[in-house]
Amino acid sequence: MKTNLNLQDADTFYEQLLDAHSGLNAEQSELLNARLILLLANQVGDSRVLQECLVAAQLPQAATAG
Amino acid sequence: MSASPTSTAAKPYQHSAFTNDYEFAKGGYTLPEYPFVAPSELTSGTTVRHPIVIVGAGITGLTMACALARQGIAAVVLDEDNSVGVKGASSRGICYTQKSLEIFHRLGIYERIAAKGIQWSVGRTFAGHDEVYAFDLRQQSSFQLSAQPPFINIQQFYIEGYLVERIYELGCVDLRWGSRVAGFEQHDGFATLTVDTPAGSYQIEADHIIDASGSHTPFHQWCGATVQARRGDDRWCIADVRFKNLPPTERHTWIEAPFNDNRAVWQHLMADDVWRIDYQMEPDADPAKASSESEVRKRLQRQFGAEVDCDIVWVGPYAYRSQCVDTLHIGSVYFMGDTAKIVSPFGARGGNTGVADADNLAWKLGAVMRGRAPAKLLDSYNHERLEAARQNVQVTNRTARFLRPAEGMERVFRTAVISLARQYPFARQLVNTGRMAVANPYSQSAVCEKSGGLSVQNVYFRWQDGSQGCVNDLTQWADGRLLLLVFGDQSLQARQRLVQLSRKTPVRCVQVLGADSRTQSRETVRDPQGHLQGACHVFGHAWALVRPDAYLAATGEAVDGALVQAIEHALALA
Numbered sequence: 001m002k003t004n005l006n007l008q009d010a011d012t013f014y015e016q017l018l019d020a021h022s023g024l025n026a027e028q029s030e031l032l033n034a035r036l037i038l039l040l041a042n043q044v045g046d047s048r049v050l051q052e053c054l055v056a057a058q059l060p061q062a063a064t065a066g
Numbered sequence: 067m068s069a070s071p072t073s074t075a076a077k078p079y080q081h082s083a084f085t086n087d088y089e090f091a092k093g094g095y096t097l098p099e100y101p102f103v104a105p106s107e108l109t110s111g112t113t114v115r116h117p118i119v120i121v122g123a124g125i126t127g128l129t130m131a132c133a134l135a136r137q138g139i140a141a142v143v144l145d146e147d148n149s150v151g152v153k154g155a156s157s158r159g160i161c162y163t164q165k166s167l168e169i170f171h172r173l174g175i176y177e178r179i180a181a182k183g184i185q186w187s188v189g190r191t192f193a194g195h196d197e198v199y200a201f202d203l204r205q206q207s208s209f210q211l212s213a214q215p216p217f218i219n220i221q222q223f224y225i226e227g228y229l230v231e232r233i234y235e236l237g238c239v240d241l242r243w244g245s246r247v248a249g250f251e252q253h254d255g256f257a258t259l260t261v262d263t264p265a266g267s268y269q270i271e272a273d274h275i276i277d278a279s280g281s282h283t284p285f286h287q288w289c290g291a292t293v294q295a296r297r298g299d300d301r302w303c304i305a306d307v308r309f310k311n312l313p314p315t316e317r318h319t320w321i322e323a324p325f326n327d328n329r330a331v332w333q334h335l336m337a338d339d340v341w342r343i344d345y346q347m348e349p350d351a352d353p354a355k356a357s358s359e360s361e362v363r364k365r366l367q368r369q370f371g372a373e374v375d376c377d378i379v380w381v382g383p384y385a386y387r388s389q390c391v392d393t394l395h396i397g398s399v400y401f402m403g404d405t406a407k408i409v410s411p412f413g414a415r416g417g418n419t420g421v422a423d424a425d426n427l428a429w430k431l432g433a434v435m436r437g438r439a440p441a442k443l444l445d446s447y448n449h450e451r452l453e454a455a456r457q458n459v460q461v462t463n464r465t466a467r468f469l470r471p472a473e474g475m476e477r478v479f480r481t482a483v484i485s486l487a488r489q490y491p492f493a494r495q496l497v498n499t500g501r502m503a504v505a506n507p508y509s510q511s512a513v514c515e516k517s518g519g520l521s522v523q524n525v526y527f528r529w530q531d532g533s534q535g536c537v538n539d540l541t542q543w544a545d546g547r548l549l550l551l552v553f554g555d556q557s558l559q560a561r562q563r564l565v566q567l568s569r570k571t572p573v574r575c576v577q578v579l580g581a582d583s584r585t586q587s588r589e590t591v592r593d594p595q596g597h598l599q600g601a602c603h604v605f606g607h608a609w610a611l612v613r614p615d616a617y618l619a620a621t622g623e624a625v626d627g628a629l630v631q632a633i634e635h636a637l638a639l640a
Contacts, residue, residue, distance in 0.1 A: 005492040011464050014479075014496055018467065021475040029475040060485065 001052035095379070097149045098227055102244035107268040116142050117435060119259065119272035121247050121285070123150070125159065125222055126403030126420030127278030128229035132173045133428030135236035137546050139435050142270065143239060144261060146246035150226035158304075158382070159222040159417035160336045165505035166421045167214035168524040168616065172538045175228040176214065182337050183220030189317045191499050194324055198487040199494040211597050212523040213536045217502070219336040222417060247279070250288040257398040274431065274444075275399045278420070281389075283405040289396040295389040296463065300470040301347040302384045303356045307366065308340050310375040319499040321469065321484060325368040330469050330499075340379055343369070346469065353383030386410035386466060390459045394448040400427060407455035412465040412500035415458040422505065423451050429614035432546050433637060438572040443638035446513040454506035461501050468498035508617065515620035515632050522616045525601040527578070528592040535591065537601065537616060540576060546614055547572040548636055552625070553599055554607040555583060560625040571633050573611075611636060 007013050020036075021029050044050055107114055118134065120127045123145035134141045162170075162179070170176045187203040203209050203216040233239050248267070249260030259270050277285040286293065314333050323331040332344035345365055347356045355361060362381055366374055389408040394401045403420030427447045433439040471477040486493035505521030508514050524537045540549055550573050552564065564587075568575045577587050581594040593599055602610035604621045611619040611632050620632035634640035 003490040003492055005495045007492075007495075010495050011461070011498065011501070014483075014498070015464055015467070018471075018476050018479065022472070024475070026474060033475075056490070060489070 001049050001056060095151070095221075095223070097151045097223060098230075099148050100230065100241065100243045102148060102264055103242070104263070104265045105240070105242060105268070107270060108263065108265055111268075113258075113269045113271055115256065115271040115273070116140070117272070118142070118274045118276065118431060119144065119270060120276040120278060121145075121259075122277070122279035122403075122405075123147070123226070123230070123241065123243075124278060124280055124403065124420075125226055125229075125417050126424050127276065128226055128233065129169070129173070129421045130276055130278060130402065130424035130428055131239045131241070132175075132229050132233050132236070133169075133425055134432065135233050135238040136173060137428070137432040137436075138238055139432050141239045142272075143233075143241045144245040144247055144259070144270075145241075145243055148243040150230060151223035158380075159411075159414070160219050160334065160342055161414035161418075162218050162220065162225070162421075163414060163418045163503045163505075164209060164212050164214050164216050164523070165503075165521055166418045167218060168212060168538065169421055169425045170225070171214060171524060172542065172616075173229070173232060175225070175232050178228045179218055179220055179225060180215075182224055183218035184335050184337060185215045185218055186317055186335065187216055189319065191497060192318065192320045193322045193484045193487070193497075194328075196488055198321075198484060199497045199499075211525040211601060213526060213538075214524055217414075219334060221336055221338075221340070224337065247284070250275075250285065252289070252397040252399075255398070272398060276402055276427070277399055277405045278402045278424070279405060281404045281408050283401075285399055285401070285405065286391070289399050291396055291401070292392045293389050294392065295387065297385070297387045298466065298470060299349040300386055300466060301349065301351040301353070301356065302386065303345045303347055303351075303353075303362065303365075303381065304384060305343045305345070305362050305366070305381050306336075306340050306379040307343055308338070308377040308379055309370075310377070312370055312374050313339065314341060314370075321480075321497065321499060323369075326365065331369065332499075347383075349470070351383075353385075357381045357383040388459050388463055388466070390452075390455050394423075394452050394455070395445070400444075400447065402427065402451075406451065407459055409458055409462040410466045412462050412469075413502050414500075415462050415503045418503045419454060419458050419506075422454065425615045426451055429546060432614070433572070436546065438547070439637040439639065443513065446511055446638065450508040450511045450514075453508060453510055457506055458503070465498045465500050505617075513619065513636050513638055514617070515635065517622065518611070518618040518620040518632075520603055520618050522610075522612055522618060523601045524616065525597040527598045528594060530585070530590055530592070537598070537612070540591075541612065541614055541616060544574040544614065547574050548614075548619065548633060549573075549612040550575040550629075550633075551578050551598065551602060551610045551612060552576070553578045553593075553602075553604060553609065555579075556586060556625065561586060563625050567630070567633070571639075572637065573633055 041050055118141040120130050120141055120143045123143050131141055131143050167176055170179055189201050190197055191199040209216040244264050246262045247259050248262045251258045256271055256273050257275055261268055261270055277283055317334045320331040322328040326345055330346035334342050391401050391406055394406050402423040409415050430443050430447055434441055434443060471480045483493050483496045487497050508519035511519055522537055526534050526536050529535050564575045567573055577590045578593050578598055604610055608623050610621045613619050619636035622628050
């Protein structure tokens with residue numbers, strides 16, 4: 001799993017990601033995210049990397065959403 | 067506006083205790099006052115045509131005026147006030163980029179800025195009590211080679227004051243204080259302005275009008291300029307504070323500050339041991355309450371401890387917004403600085419862009435006035451600086467959005483970024499507390515080749531006698547012409563072509579050699595460490611065509627037709 005920045009243009013991607021959600025209700029946003037995760041997972045492909053990402057994404061004990 | 071002429075001697079800057087009721091007003095400084103002098107138009111009653119009139123003596127207008135004065139180009143500056151600094155809740159910049167400092171070096175005021183201002187290179191970003199992101203600009207190679215540091219923080223009015231004094235020293239430019247532009251009329255090829263002064267009104271004609279009058283410009287309406295604007299509900303309160311004890315030590319930013327109800331806080335340093343502390347308020351917060359002295363002191367105590375003792379130099383509530391005109395040039399009028407675009411202050415992309423706007427147009431106007439380029443060259447000001455304005459608006463809007471995410475998924479993504487940033491380096495790059503201003507590249511300019519459009523840092527080299535010089539020395543020597551740097555040995559034929567080029571076109575040519583190569587021409591400098599070559603973004607045998615604003619017009623390898631064409635393009639000759 002890559003932990004250093006690998007995005008070619010992080011700020012532009014982040015803006016596009018937020019733009020994709022503007023105007024959607026909560027349910028539509030969640031569905032968009034789910035579809036996006038599956039699409040991105042298919043780009044990654046590698047089972048071990050996907051497994052590591054799943055573990056890394058687990059909510060840490062201390063981090064309660066703000 | 068002053069009611070009567072004031073004394074001619076400018077007073078020195080002084081601290082004074084903060085006494086007013088947080089009217090966005092005079093702040094904790096006594097500023098110099100400049101005299102109103104009745105112009106000849108007023109006494110004679112005749113209307114005079116001036117080649118260039120600059121409206122507004124803020125940092126942008128004064129940079130423009132100083133850059134013209136340095137070229138010996140006459141201009142008139144009209145400013146309604148009689149001082150530097152601001153009366154209203156407008157621009158109060160504190161952070162100046164390397165590119166701006168390089169420009170100020172060329173204008174002859176850098177040494178004063180460096181002596182008064184504060185250099186900094188470390189910035190840390192926190193969420194809650196955790197540091198999530200830090201940078202040290204000294205470790206970024208892109209900043210290292212210039213004669214100027216990455217950034218200097220200094221109150222904007224100091225720079226404005228230094229510019230005023232420099233302009234008086236250079237002459238050429240007529241600074242008219244207490245002169246408010248009250249009317250405008252566009253004619254065929256020139257415009258008329260009506261100017262109100264303490265001694266009455268008069269009219270003035272101008273071939274070119276530089277509108278550097280700031281965010282409340284009347285020229286947008288007068289010219290029919292259209293703008294793209296965005297206004298949010300984000301509210302900030304800025305406090306400039308002088309600590310008597312327990313001062314902070316570094317530039318810190320908090321995305322979620324525990325001592326500010328988990329909203330953002332900025333702290334940065336400037337001259338005179340004054341710190342600027344920016345507090346993000348509740349959305350749509352009442353500005354009067356947010357910026358009352360008791361509220362500000364409460365916030366300072368929560369941040370720095372109950373025992374903190376400080377003077378509050380100035381406080382102002384801000385509703386940040388962004389705005390960009392659709393074109394920077396209408397008729398005789400050029401928009402510049404805050405009349406071109408308004409951005410949130412994240413990343414110091416306001417004032418620094420105004421300085422670069424001025425530097426861009428000043429050499430082009432100079433070239434046209436001195437008959438070295440056709441008026442068509444001035445069109446490139448709009449192409450180049452509109453690209454820069456739009457980029458700066460986009461970058462600052464992204465920061466504003468990170469700091470004030472819409473409720474719902476935008477906020478969820480920010481929470482995800484912050485929590486990942488505590489664990490993984492990649493997410494730290496997504497934390498956006500401001501992307502520091504850069505010398506904007508020109509990728510769509512008709513006067514730059516594909517190989518050009520980048521800024522050339524003010525790096526050092528060696529003159530023939532071994533003494534040290536810098537890029538600004540070379541552009542000064544070129545005196546408003548293009549500077550052609552030719553790297554490495556050249557064939558006899560190439561050398562003859564270069565001599566011809568400098569005779570026929572406004573170009574001054576310099577050969578740049580390594581430590582040991584034999585000199586082939588009179589104008590030779592040495593670049594033993596390759597810094598000059600690196601600053602020009604070329605390698606090996608190459609040439610670089612550098613404009614007076616230290617931007618590359620083009621680079622190439624062979625001294626051939628492509629070079630001739632690049633010169634013609636750079637001055638809009640072809």
